[in-house]
Amino acid sequence: NAGVMQNPRHLVRRRGQEARLRCSPMKGHSHVYWYRQLPEEGLKFMVYLQKENIIDESGMPKERFSAEFPKEGPSILRIQQVVRGDSAAYFCASSPSAGSEDTQYFGPGTRLTVL
Amino acid sequence: DAKTTQPPSMDCAEGRAANLPCNHSTISGNEYVYWYRQIHSQGPQYIIHGLKNNETNEMASLIITEDRKSSTLILPHATLRDTAVYYCIVLLSYDKVIFGPGTSLSVIP
Numbered sequence: 001n002a003g004v005m006q007n008p009r010h011l012v013r014r015r016g017q018e019a020r021l022r023c024s025p026m027k028g029h030s031h032v033y034w035y036r037q038l039p040e041e042g043l044k045f046m047v048y049l050q051k052e053n054i055i056d057e058s059g060m061p062k063e064r065f066s067a068e069f070p071k072e073g074p075s076i077l078r079i080q081q082v083v084r085g086d087s088a089a090y091f092c093a094s095s096p097s098a099g100s101e102d103t104q105y106f107g108p109g110t111r112l113t114v115l
Numbered sequence: 116d117a118k119t120t121q122p123p124s125m126d127c128a129e130g131r132a133a134n135l136p137c138n139h140s141t142i143s144g145n146e147y148v149y150w151y152r153q154i155h156s157q158g159p160q161y162i163i164h165g166l167k168n169n170e171t172n173e174m175a176s177l178i179i180t181e182d183r184k185s186s187t188l189i190l191p192h193a194t195l196r197d198t199a200v201y202y203c204i205v206l207l208s209y210d211k212v213i214f215g216p217g218t219s220l221s222v223i224p
Contacts, residue, residue, distance in 0.1 A: 004158075033211060043159065045211040056211060091158050095209070102208050103149070106158035 002026070004094050004107035005074075012113045013082045021077040021110045025094030032075040033093045033104060034067060043091065049075060082114045117215030118142065119203045124219040127197075133190040135218050137203030140184045148179060149206050150188045152199040153217075159202065162188065193222045 005024040013019050025032050034046040048056040049069040060067070064082075069075040079086055089111050093104035120138040127133040139148065149164040163170055163177045165186075170177045176189040190197055202217040 031209065035212070035214075037156075042216060043153075043212075043214040045213065048209075048211055059211070089156060093159075093212075103161055103164060104212060105161055106151075108158045109156075111156075 004029075004092060004105055006090075006092055006107040006110050008110060009108060010111045010113070012115060014115050015083055016081050019079040019082050019086070019112055019114075021079075021090050021092075021112070023075040023077070023092035023094075023107060025075070025092075026096075026105055029094035029096050029105075031095040031102070032069050033095075034075075034077050035091045035093065035106075037089045037091065037109075039088065046077075079112075082112075084114045087112055087114045117213050118205045119215055121201070121203050121215065121218045123216060124221070126221050126223055127190075127193045129195060129222050129224050130192055133188075133193040133197065133220060133222070135188040135190075135201050135203070135220065136185065137187070138185045139203070139205045142183050142205050146205045146207055148177065148183075148186050149204045149212075150175070150177065151202045151204065151212075152197075153202070154196075154199040159214075162201075164206075193220075195222050195224065198222045 007022050032049045035043045037043045045059040047060050047067045064080045066078045089109045091109045093106045095102045095104045147164050150162040151159040153159045163175050165177045179186045200217040200219050
């Protein structure tokens with residue numbers, strides 16, 4: 001069973017461009033969480049999604065950031081008009097469908113660099 | 116804010132047991148204790164979790180006090196590859212993980 005997949009692993013964007021980060025959860029997992037780790041800081045929760053639904057977006061910046069988890073395909077974290085302060089490592093985690101085992105398993109992350 | 120308190124750093128000799136403490140005095144009855152670690156800048160790695168009982172897996176053991184206000188993660192034979200930041204987290208089912216600063220464990224040759 002492959003783990004959580006994220007791509008790209010490294011992404012370089014210029015200020016004002018768009019960044020799209022993809023997360024493929026583990027097989028059988030229908031819950032996806034996104035976290036951000038700014039340089040020299042801890043991990044911070046951004047958003048929690050189930051298939052086609054946003055459950056908790058309390059950690060998402062109010063502007064320029066959006067997330068989706070469509071019925072088919074990976075979860076996408078989209079950052080519009082990137083700024084230098086968006087440079088960070090973005091991690092997604094997935095957990096299984098409803099049940100007693102809901103451990104979150106993390107992917108390797110996408111390192112975003114904004115020039 | 117994280118609901119746990121951990122020492123900021125610890126050292127452990129290679130081959131010895133590493134005992135990482137965690138205080139979670141405000142834990143509620145249905146919150147689990149989870150441990151993750153982050154090696155360098157990799158994605159956090161799940162280690163172990165428990166509710167009330169002590170737990171053991173191939174990576175570590177988790178000892179939870181009877182009152183559940185504290186716990187200890189035990190790495191039985193630490194290796195250099197265990198050098199990482201270890202996070203103790205209390206968590207409801209299907210809830211976001213709130214990471215504190217964790218404990219930076221250095222395994223020394």
